[in-house]
Amino acid sequence: MAANRRNADSRNGKSSERSSYSKYKTGKRHQQDVTEKTSAWSMSNIARSCFIFALAIGISYFHRNHIAGMFERDRHFSHLSSLEREISFRTEMGLYYSYFKTVIETPTYLEGIYAVSHDNITEYPDTINTLKRFNLYPEVVIGGLYRLYEGVNAYLGYQTKQCWTVNRGDDLPPVPSCEGLGDPAYFYVETVFTLNGAMMGLFFLFGTYLSGSLFGGIITVVCFIFNHGEATRVQWTPPLRESFGYPFLVLEMLIITHVLRSKDPGLLKYSLLIASACVPFMLFWQFAQFALLTQTMSVFGVYVLQFIDKRKIKVILIGQIVGLLISYILLFRNEMLLTSFYASCLLTVALIVFLEPVLNILRLRIIIWIGQGVLLCGCTVGCKLLLAKLFNVQDDKHIGDIFRSKFSDFRNFHTMLYICAAEFDYIDKTTLILLMKTLLIPSAVIALLAITFMVLKREYEERKNTDSIENSSSKNNKSSSKHKEHAELVYHVFQTLAFTAMAVCIMRLKLFFTPHLCLMASLLASRDIFSWIGKKEWHFALLALLVAGSSYQGLANYKKQMGILGEFNNVPMEELIEWITTKTPHNAVFAGPMPTMATVKLCTKRPIVNHPHYEDAGLRARTMKVYSMYSRKPEELVHKNFLDLQVDYAILENSWCVRKTKPGCMMPEIWDIEDVENRGKTPVCMKLKEKPGPYFKRVFRNVFYDVLKVLKS
Numbered sequence: 001m002a003a004n005r006r007n008a009d010s011r012n013g014k015s016s017e018r019s020s021y022s023k024y025k026t027g028k029r030h031q032q033d034v035t036e037k038t039s040a041w042s043m044s045n046i047a048r049s050c051f052i053f054a055l056a057i058g059i060s061y062f063h064r065n066h067i068a069g070m071f072e073r074d075r076h077f078s079h080l081s082s083l084e085r086e087i088s089f090r091t092e093m094g095l096y097y098s099y100f101k102t103v104i105e106t107p108t109y110l111e112g113i114y115a116v117s118h119d120n121i122t123e124y125p126d127t128i129n130t131l132k133r134f135n136l137y138p139e140v141v142i143g144g145l146y147r148l149y150e151g152v153n154a155y156l157g158y159q160t161k162q163c164w165t166v167n168r169g170d171d172l173p174p175v176p177s178c179e180g181l182g183d184p185a186y187f188y189v190e191t192v193f194t195l196n197g198a199m200m201g202l203f204f205l206f207g208t209y210l211s212g213s214l215f216g217g218i219i220t221v222v223c224f225i226f227n228h229g230e231a232t233r234v235q236w237t238p239p240l241r242e243s244f245g246y247p248f249l250v251l252e253m254l255i256i257t258h259v260l261r262s263k264d265p266g267l268l269k270y271s272l273l274i275a276s277a278c279v280p281f282m283l284f285w286q287f288a289q290f291a292l293l294t295q296t297m298s299v300f301g302v303y304v305l306q307f308i309d310k311r312k313i314k315v316i317l318i319g320q321i322v323g324l325l326i327s328y329i330l331l332f333r334n335e336m337l338l339t340s341f342y343a344s345c346l347l348t349v350a351l352i353v354f355l356e357p358v359l360n361i362l363r364l365r366i367i368i369w370i371g372q373g374v375l376l377c378g379c380t381v382g383c384k385l386l387l388a389k390l391f392n393v394q395d396d397k398h399i400g401d402i403f404r405s406k407f408s409d410f411r412n413f414h415t416m417l418y419i420c421a422a423e424f425d426y427i428d429k430t431t432l433i434l435l436m437k438t439l440l441i442p443s444a445v446i447a448l449l450a451i452t453f454m455v456l457k458r459e460y461e462e463r464k465n466t467d468s469i470e471n472s473s474s475k476n477n478k479s480s481s482k483h484k485e486h487a488e489l490v491y492h493v494f495q496t497l498a499f500t501a502m503a504v505c506i507m508r509l510k511l512f513f514t515p516h517l518c519l520m521a522s523l524l525a526s527r528d529i530f531s532w533i534g535k536k537e538w539h540f541a542l543l544a545l546l547v548a549g550s551s552y553q554g555l556a557n558y559k560k561q562m563g564i565l566g567e568f569n570n571v572p573m574e575e576l577i578e579w580i581t582t583k584t585p586h587n588a589v590f591a592g593p594m595p596t597m598a599t600v601k602l603c604t605k606r607p608i609v610n611h612p613h614y615e616d617a618g619l620r621a622r623t624m625k626v627y628s629m630y631s632r633k634p635e636e637l638v639h640k641n642f643l644d645l646q647v648d649y650a651i652l653e654n655s656w657c658v659r660k661t662k663p664g665c666m667m668p669e670i671w672d673i674e675d676v677e678n679r680g681k682t683p684v685c686m687k688l689k690e691k692p693g694p695y696f697k698r699v700f701r702n703v704f705y706d707v708l709k710v711l712k713s
Contacts, residue, residue, distance in 0.1 A: 052208060052217070056201035059221055064197025066225075070235040070561055071189065075568040079166050081175035083577065085185040086603050088568045092612045093239040094598035095122075099136050100188055101602065103143030112143060117332075123619065124589050124607035125646055132332040134613055137283040138244040146187050153182070161186070172571065192238040199247035200224065203515070206254045207522030210488070215543055216522035219443075222547055223518035226438045226554025228561060230431055231514040235561075242511060245285025250515075252277035253495070256295065256316060260308060260488040265315050274319025275326065282327035282337070286615060289342040291512060294502070296320060296342065297376075298494035300349050304372055307487035310353050317350050336615075339393045344383035348376055394617045406505055413627075413674045414620055420665035423508035431510060435517070437553035439546065443521040448496065450529050451489045458485070489523070496520055572704040576651070577603045579700050579707070584649065591626045591642060592651030596705075600651070609645045629688065630656055630667035632681040639695035642710045650696065652706040657685035 072078060075088055089097045103112035116136060120127040130136055153160050160182025167174045181187045200221065207220030224231050234243045255273050259265045282288040296317075303313045324346065328337045337343060352359070352375050362368050388394070398414050402424070405415040418424045435441045496516055503513035523529060525543055533539045573596075580590070581604050590600050594612040601608050610623045625641040629652060642650055660666040668683040692698045692708050700707035 052205070052214065055217075056204050059204050060197045060199075060201030062197075063200035063225075064193050066228075067196060067232075067235040068190070068193045070564065071193070071238065073562075074236065074564055074566050076566070077185075077189075077568075078179045079177050080568055081166070081177050082183070082185065083574065083603060084175065084568060084570075087570050087573050087577070087599055089239055089599075089602065091595040091598055093237055094595075094602045095611050095613060096134070096136065096139060096239045096241075097185075097188065098598070098602035099130060099134070100139040100143050100146075101184065103139060104146050104184055109144055109147055113140060116140070121601060121605065121607045122611055123622070124609055129332055132334050133616060135241055135245075135284055135286050135331075137280075137330075138241075142188055142191050145191070146184065149181065149187065189238045192234065192243050195247055196232070196234045196243060199250055202247065202250050202254070203519070206250065206257075207519055209254070210257060210492070210519065211522040211524075211526040212528060213522075213525040215540065216525035219525055219543065219547065220518050220522040222554070223438070223440050223443070223521050223550070224515060226550055226557055227435060227440055227514055227518070229557060230434060230510055231518065232511060241285040241287070245281050245288055246511070248277050248281040248284065249288070249291055252281060253295070256299070256491070257488045259312065259315055260299075260302065260491055265312065267311075267315050267318070270315050271319040271322060274316060275323035278320060278323025279326050279330070282323065283330055286336075289337065289340040290502075292320065293340075293342040293345055294498035295495065296345050296349060298491055298498055300352075300376065301494045302487050302491045303353070304369060305490065307484045307490050310356055312487075313349075313353055317346060317353070321346055321350070335391045335393045336395055339384065339387040339391050340396070341380060341384050344380045344387065345376075347383055348379040351379060352376065395615060397617065398614070398620065403505070411673050413624060413670060414614075416665070416670040416673060417614070420661050420670070422661065424506055427504050427507045427510060431507070434553070434557070435514065438557065439550040440514070440517050440521060443524055443546065443550075444496065444517040447520045447523040447529075448493055451486070451493055451523065454529055455486055455490060489529075492516075492520060572702050573599060575702050576700070576705050576707070580604045580606060580649075583700075588648045589646055590649050590651060591645060591647040593653045593656055594623060596651055596653060609647055626650075627667065627671075628684070630683060630685050631671035631675055632668060632678040632683050633671075633675060634678075635684055635687060635695055638684050639710065643712070647710050649699070650708045650710060652685060652688055652708055654685070654689060654704060654706065657683055657689070 077085065077088075080088065086094065086097065086101075099116045102115050103109070106112040106115055113131075116139070117129045117131045118127055119130045122128060122130060131140070150160065159180075161178045161180030163176060163178040165174045166177045179186065181190060203224060204217040204221050206217075208214055208217030210216065211219075228235075232246075233240075237243070252274060255270070255277055259270050259274070262270075278288075278292065281292070299308075299313060299316055302308050303310075324337060324343060328334060331337065352372055355375075359368050359371055362371060398418075401410070401412065401415045402418050404410045405419055406426075422428075432441070499509070499512040499516050502509040524546065525539075527536070527539065530539060533542065577599070580588075580600065584606065586605070587607065589607045589609060590597065591609045592600070594610060594614070597608045597611050600606055601611065610619065610626050614620060614623070622645065625645060626647075628638045628641050629650060631638070656667050658666065660669075664670070667685070672679050688696060688708060689706060692706075695711055696708035697711055698706055699709045
């Protein structure tokens with residue numbers, strides 16, 4: 001029996017060993033399978049990412065060609081002379097481009113930077129730092145790139161442009177024309193188009209990331225192209241600041257979205273990323289502070305609703321504050337940044353976050369919200385007024401006046417110059433109808449309602465098992481530091497509402513509104529939001545129907561843009577520029593309508609006393625003196641104004657005397673608001689057109705322009 005027991009034990013031992021070996025082998029095989037599956041998933045994920053980025057590059061290339069093609073067809077830019085290309089950059093565009101020209105024409109790059117930072121031509125006789133005043137970093141960067149490009153190609157012996165003579169017909173003299181990146185105007189606009197081409201690729205990535213679906217990115221791009229005329233104007237006005245600044249806002253919003261979605265974003269890493277996108281945005285566009293103000297308030301709304309904790313909002317606030325301070329330094333301590341509502345709002349939100357433990361003593365969430373709201377409004381406005389008084393800054397006073405005029409009967413000379421322009425009026429019905437016909441507004445509204453419903457439903461489900469208000473409040477306080485889903489979606493809801501309000505008040509700001517609607521439309525492809533639809537196939541079938549429906553009007557819009565054909569021609573301005581260049585001294589000082597002055601400075605390099613960049617209190621006062629030629633004031637007072645400004649020649653643009661964009665917007669009518677005592681009298685411009693003496697002498701006249709010499713004695 002002992003032997004039998006030993007044999008049994010031996011068999012059991014072997015069986016146990018086989019079982020153990022079998023488990024080991026099975027575990028090893030399972031581990032190997034998991035490793036293989038993980039590796040396969042990783043490879044699949046990498047392949048998908050590469051495909052998405054390749055698609056983004058292709059979209060960028062398409063959009064660059066699209067806007068460059070529209071620009072060429074609109075002006076026949078390739079066949080314009082250098083003078084004609086410069087004249088085609090009207091108003092602010094000509095002013096900005098003139099500094100690029102300065103940077104590339106000085107003997108060295110550093111001398112070019114010095115010239116734009118010590119400029120005594122733009123507001124003669126004052127010397128101003130235009131880098132500080134006009135956000136000219138794009139011209140400094142592009143000017144440096146152009147000099148590098150030309151230097152390298154000259155060293156290698158490569159030809160960078162081709163030139164020929166263009167016969168213009170209509171008894172106009174032939175003009176030399178050059179095409180290629182070696183031509184300064186070509187290099188400049190090509191840089192703008194490349195940047196905005198890349199922006200479209202970034203929008204695709206943004207839509208894909210936000211929606212979690214490749215179809216979301218595709219919908220974003222399709223909506224943008226179908227509504228291109230309402231989403232951007234870079235194809236018509238390349239040198240404007242928005243052409244350089246807006247792409248960096250898109251990048252910054254993408255980073256903010258990622259921070260809000262992440263469970264534990266690193267403070268240093270993401271704060272620096274946010275700052276790195278904020279800095280070029282603020283350096284390139286003076287309006288950046290207002291867009292970022294809406295962003296700060298939107299993020300604050302997400303914080304107030306407890307979708308993010310104080311640590312996450314600190315990441316964003318620190319990034320924005322660092323970006324603001326760096327921009328302040330690089331813009332040579334531009335006081336408008338420190339005294340802006342944006343800076344005041346940042347300080348206020350930081351204070352509220354710091355006081356979170358104190359506010360939580362109130363316990364009731366509705367009371368806490370009221371306290372936070374009162375602090376936000378009161379401290380932001382108070383801090384703004386205090387800083388403005390401390391730094392004695394009045395340059396942005398006109399912005400408050402513009403909004404005041406929107407909601408009251410307040411009017412003055414400066415606000416009328418803005419609100420008489422169509423782009424500063426309320427958003428027009430035509431724009432809204434077009435956005436409705438392409439189904440962009442309905443798509444965005446559906447996405448907003450779906451997000452709101454989903455968030456409210458999840459909030460209700462989290463709270464439905466609470467026993468009392470006290471327990472609920474306690475639970476909220478304890479969970480405030482936890483990660484809540486969909487914070488980034490709540491942020492985009494607030495941001496969309498902010499951009500909508502901006503666009504409704506000022507039509508020009510639809511350039512924020514329309515692209516963000518395209519981004520919100522991408523969320524229609526989100527399986528997380530629209531999981532209730534059921535199968536993916538049904539969901540994507542509905543998306544296909546949406547794109548098909550929007551394409552009816554969208555393709556019509558696209559064909560209309562592609563069908564725009566023109567050829568730039570401005571012979572009266574050419575005659576004026578030719579006369580100034582050949583018949584006046586190099587130090588002759590000019591004054592006149594703001595758009596014309598930008599062209600005079602760009603093409604003739606003559607000193608001017610006023611220009612289109614109206615965001616400075618001193619410049620507004622100068623322009624008001626110059627525009628007294630369109631008032632009903634006595635001629636001797638107008639003459640005195642020009643003598644005070646040390647003007648040698650005044651350019652009278654005859655159409656300005658009678659042109660009216662809407663009731664009350666003719667220049668003499670605008671003056672009637674400020675100059676009540678002279679109402680009913682004959683405008684000075686009409687008198688000067690007929691008989692310029694005894695205070696002025698006409699020295700040049702063509703169809704549009706009179707040049708009047710200011711008689712000194």
